[in-house]
């Protein structure tokens with residue numbers, strides 16, 4: 177055989193493979209999601225998410241030490257309130273759980289980049305991401321509450337806000353309210369392409385945010401739709417979004433790719449709870465090699481065009497990267 181092209185030449189050993197490697201997961205790419213609750217000395221493991229906890233604020237600060245020591249640049253905060261009501265008051269209360277967590281995180285670790293999830297579903301007794309009338313999730317009356325939530329997070333010291341509710345017009349409402357309150361420099365990382373996904377199941381256990389009736393399909397996107405994701409993203413960018421989240425990550429690599437190609441702005445892949453649980457369950461059975469699978473999944477997000485990755489695996493990944 178006189179083969180001119182032999183691609184195997186560049187795969188001959190680890191030295192040359194690493195020299196021609198096109199994509200890398202770096203610790204600076206990682207955003208670690210964390211759950212905070214009221215109380216003291218409490219650290220509840222989420223049964224479906226081994227290694228992920230709901231932390232009371234004292235133990236949250238302890239846990240942050242590890243995050244910072246590992247060099248992870250940013251966290252994404254979710255709160256579990258003491259009480260819930262129809263309008264999600266806990267979401268925008270000055271001393272809500274997330275607001276207090278932001279204060280304590282910035283006090284102990286001023287350099288840690290603190291991002292907050294902006295949504296009502298953890299705080300409403302019906303578990304939906306907006307206010308309700310006659311069984312319908314209302315769009316416009318929800319916007320003001322989301323904007324108040326974002327401003328209260330910024331007032332507590334949040335570096336960035338991430339609206340995940342999927343109401344129409346919420347990026348504009350949040351941007352305007354932040355600017356009016358003097359937070360012109362706080363970026364909005366929008367969950368622009370957020371699908372109505374079965375992969376969020378374990379999160380709802382972690383955040384206690386399962387809808388009490390119906391589902392989220394009237395506001396989150398229909399999984400078969402790619403063009404609609406481009407339209408949602410275009411609208412959010414027009415409204416002032418600084419970064420775009422694609423969520424979930426694994427089954428939606430095409431959306432990440434298209435978003436990066438088309439819009440060019442920073443794209444963030446959210447490696448969601450169900451993706452984490454599947455890996456944990458299979459590796460606990462000894463059916464897969466956890467480290468190998470996680471690194472392969474995360475680098476696929478980078479290959480698709482993600483600049484940043486939100487992942488519950490972040491601590492493990494940071495440890496593995498340290499060697």
Ligand code: PBG
Nearest residue numbers: 295297340375376379448449450
């Ligand atoms: C809140 C929110 C959810 C997630 C992030 N923000 C749940 C949902 O929309 O049902 C899911 C995160 C995950 O599954 O890891 N709206």
